[in-house]
Amino acid sequence: MKPLISLKQVGLKLGHVQALSHVTLSIHEGEQVALIGANGSGKSTLLRVLNGLHRVTEGAMHLAPCRQAMLFQRPHMLRTSSLNNVAIGLWLDRSLGLSWQQAKLRALDALSLVGLAGVKSQNAATLSGGQQQRLALARAWAKGPELLFLDEPTASLDPPAKREIEALVHQLIEPQATKPATTLVFASHNLGQVKRWASRVIYIEQGRVMADLPTTDFFNAECLKQHSYQAFLFLQGETS
Ligand SMILES: Nc1ncnc2c1ncn2[C@@H]1O[C@H](COP(=O)(O)OP(=O)(O)OP(=O)(O)O)[C@@H](O)[C@H]1O
Ligand SMILES: [Mg+2]
Known part of the structure; x- marks a missing residue:
């Protein structure tokens, strides 16, 4: 199967920082891929590269044409209603070709899906952190992505809000009669997730x-020691 994304020996310099070096990987349709590593290791940068937001400075990358959406680590809320926050993104995305009325209808569907229809008229900047995260998810999901990028989608949420977002994401990506499983690439510090x-x-x-x-191999200490002793140590630190 042809990959949706492939990177070969990719490097990226941001200012004086070598943010990525010699990254070679492919992402295939239907995969759910976690990016983990310490603060500043390059997870968000790699997500932005995979999403086509950075022009790489070394190596080669190929992105197959497909609908993509990303939830950023610090989602930016426009100072307007929750509904407009979703609808504006849809309307501005020329590839969707939606009128303003159609964009608003689709936005309302997405807000209902994440349980925010009741605050559709509320200024998004005044929503709670958990509500903003759900709004950001609705904004990404409303585009009908085949490839979804989530950058620490549940960081800084309390346990119930975390569970709620996790259940939502699970529901959004699982295969249905009308669509295959959504390809997901996400960064997380939460190893349970x-x-x-x-x-x-x-x-x-x-x-x-x-x-x-593969996830099962990654969490198998012996296998991890063989592949990367540093990753093994990282995991020991995280779980202890
Ligand atoms: N625009 C930028 N200009 C210069 N350096 C940058 C820029 N963006 C990121 N970096 C640097 O690139 C490195 C990787 O940052 P990145 O945000 O990808 O890390 P991360 O793994 O997502 O960290 P965290 O877990 O804290 O979110 C860091 O050293 C960071 O300071
Ligand atoms: Mg990050």
């Missing part, structure tokens, strides 16, 4: 991929 969502784990350190394994 990684186990629940991911079929594959990529561990990054200082902009380099140190391990790229």
